[in-house]
Structure formats: structure tokens, C-alpha cells
Amino acid sequence: MATSYDLLISDRHGIYIPQLFAKNYDESKWRNIDPDDIRILQEGPDNEWYWETWDSVMDTAEYVDEDNNVYKLHQDGDVWVYCH
Numbered sequence: 001m002a003t004s005y006d007l008l009i010s011d012r013h014g015i016y017i018p019q020l021f022a023k024n025y026d027e028s029k030w031r032n033i034d035p036d037d038i039r040i041l042q043e044g045p046d047n048e049w050y051w052e053t054w055d056s057v058m059d060t061a062e063y064v065d066e067d068n069n070v071y072k073l074h075q076d077g078d079v080w081v082y083c084h
Contacts, residue, residue: 011077018054032060
């Protein structure tokens with residue numbers, strides 16, 4: 001079965017993609033994300049740990065839907081979620 005990807009954030013947001021993710025973050029749906037990481041991302045690209053933090057979030061974050069399906073993040077310009 002092929003993996004389905006759903007667009008989460010368009011690459012048109014450029015360097016602000018991680019900040020946008022953090023501003024729309026719902027802790028009731030996402031797991032494996034440290035609250036300090038969200039704070040760093042919300043501060044934006046001027047924070048010295050912004051990109052390292054985004055890499056960490058991309059590697060560990062999981063989204064859980066109503067049916068308990070688990071989704072991971074993937075970025076290739078755009079940010080996508082896919083069922084894990």
C-alpha cells in the first residue's frame with residue numbers, strides 16, 4: 001500500500017515554516033515535542049537554536065488523529081504529514 005502525504009505547510013512560508021508550525025501547534029494532538037522546542041520555534045529564525053530545534057521536531061513529532069492513527073512529518077520544501 002502506498003503512503004499518502006497530506007500538505008501541512010506550503011513552502012511559500014520559507015524560513016517561517018517552523019514558526020508557523022509552532023504557532024498552530026495543538027498539544028492535544030501532537031506528541032514527542034518538548035514545550036521548550038515550541039517556545040524556541042515561536043521566537044522565529046532569529047533564535048540561534050531555531051534550525052536545530054526544527055530538525056529535532058521533524059525527527060520526533062507525531063500527530064494522533066481521532067482514530068489513533070499516527071502521523072509523522074516530512075519536509076521537501078513543503079511540510080507534509082503521512083501516516084506512520
